[in-house]
Amino acid sequence: MSDLLRLATAGSVDDGKSTLVGRLLYDTKSVLADQIDAVTRASVDKGLDTPDLSLLVDGLRAEREQGITIDVAYRYFATPRRSFVLADTPGHVQYTRNTVSGASTAQLVVLLVDARKGVIAQTRKHAAVLALLGVPKLVLAVNKIDLVDDPARVFADICDQFNALTRSLGWSPEDVQEIPVSALHGDNVAVRSENTPYYDGPTLIEHLESVPVDADVHGRHEIGLRFPVQYVIRPRTAEFPDYRGYAGQVAAGSVRPGDEVVILPAGTRTTIERIDTADGELDVAHAGRSVTLILADDVDVSRGDVIAAPAAAPEPIGQFEATVCWLAEKPLRPGARLLLKHGTRTTQAIVGTLEERFDEQTLTSVPTPESLELNEIARITVRVAEPIAADDYKVNRRTGSFLLIDPAGGNTLAAGLVGNSLAEIELGDRVPA
Template structure:
């Protein structure tokens, strides 16, 4: 079992995400005593009889004043069994782009539903976004369960509706866990609640501690985007030529045959260097310097791959994009595309379709894609990129579209046809 779990929260505004995250931090003793004292004083000033744990996480002044979450905030906590990195994402529809950002690397997402409201439009939107992003596991936290009559019946009704949605989106039942909780009172967060006799499953923390999480849901061979070429040119190392970067996928050992793309030149790994010395093996996520047996012209943005499953460099492709800026995406837009360590000029071709996340269908040929829209587009780049289909590997199948004039990120993209609402479930189960 992995000792680190990357997770995110999602849900509609006022569903209690900040309170839930504050409760997780509080119950795992991941906050300092002076922070608790400050929250207690602020809660008393507001006329509350108990600490408002949401104040532990709503860090921006605008968030505290409005009582909402605006930006993505990363929180770190741990239990004796596992460490966690949590992205606390906004609930407002206008911040869907932030939810996409926060969940893009998540191995599990906690999707909150207010027991009084049930599955609503934003619930369906977030579930669809998680499906498109390929998030492998979900937790449905039915919050504020203490505020409804007949909570057992309400919980079953919400779970039935949510199961129908997640099944349509492609999640297997064993990858979705439903838990009735009260973030305010701590029911079923760290310890079982006597107020939910109809529920016999794990608490939220028990589930987070025990859920199996693969380091990389879709395994591929070596993918090593070159970030920097090291040529010290010293008397001690007159011929040293190393290629520094972080392994995006797969693993590597000295003696492995590799293929350098997009040039298509084969070579062999001579040595794996790090600041702490040589390694005889390195895996995805490790930052290393690779030395090859051959003197090859390699520069930043090139990718060292395993030859057996190396992707074909592409100059024209279809992609699913989520618009992250107020500036709409239009056909013919000339932008910069950043994929891994490689940045190149790009032109947006036709806008093929816009995703309707409420009806789980695609609307063809939109004129533009506006802020928070998700759609499928054609893209042409000036120099080829070495990308896997996003459905195969999330790390090497994603990119950013950037406004060359301002430097602002306009959209996040996923290589390949991962949009089709009809085929989302088929794609996820294939």
């Protein structure tokens, strides 16, 4: 079991995400005493009998004034069994793009539902986005379960609706855990609650501590080495007159001295002579490790190239299909000339056709839309000026993802997934544009 879990929260406005995150921090003793004192004083000023734990995480004044979370914030906490990195994402529909950012590296997402409201439109939207992002594990936290008259029936009904939704989006039952909670009172967060006799499963903390996840958050299949070259190191000093190393982070697989590799997109083959780090040489480097590779041959390698295992190495592509989530206010239209960033390579790109837009509420698609608006998801075609060594996103999340960037201002316009991720979802009939 990995000793680090990357997770994110998602849900609708006012469903209690900030309170739940505050409760996790509080119950795992991950906040300082003076922070608790400050929250207690602020809660008394608001006329509350108990500390408002949401104040532990909604630190921005704009958030406090509006009563909503408006940006992605990363929280760190730990238990004796595991450490956690949590991306606390917004719930409002206009901030779906932030949810995409927060969940893009998550191994598990806690999706909150207000027991009084059940599965609503925003729940379906978030679940669909998480499916497209390939999030492997889900927790359905049915919050405010103490505020409904028949909690056992309400919990069962919500679970039935949610399970039908997740099955249609491609998750198997063993990848989804449903838990009735009260973030305000702490029921089934860290301590099992006597108020939910109809539930005999784990608490939220127990599940987070024990859920099996891949140590490599980005890997979904074993595909061999993927090493995007970030920087070519040539010190040209008297001490190192002939040194040439290729620095970067192992994106997938592992590498050892003596391994045969191929340089993409050129296709040149060579072997690994040595693996250097600031602390000395390594016998092996696994995914996530930043290293400098020394090659046995003097071959042409530049920033943006990918050093890969020859077996099942990706074929460099110049035109491909992709699923994108549009993140900009200005609509995307066919023919747009943008920059595409894949790994460490940035190249010019032209958006071809908008094949279909995904309607996350009805799980249907709209063929050939005229444009793509903020937060909308679609399948498009892309042509790039320089080939990229990309894997299908279904195979590896890191080597199959890219960004579309505004060439004028440098702003990120879209998050993209190589391949047709929409095919993973059981779409209904197409509806007219």
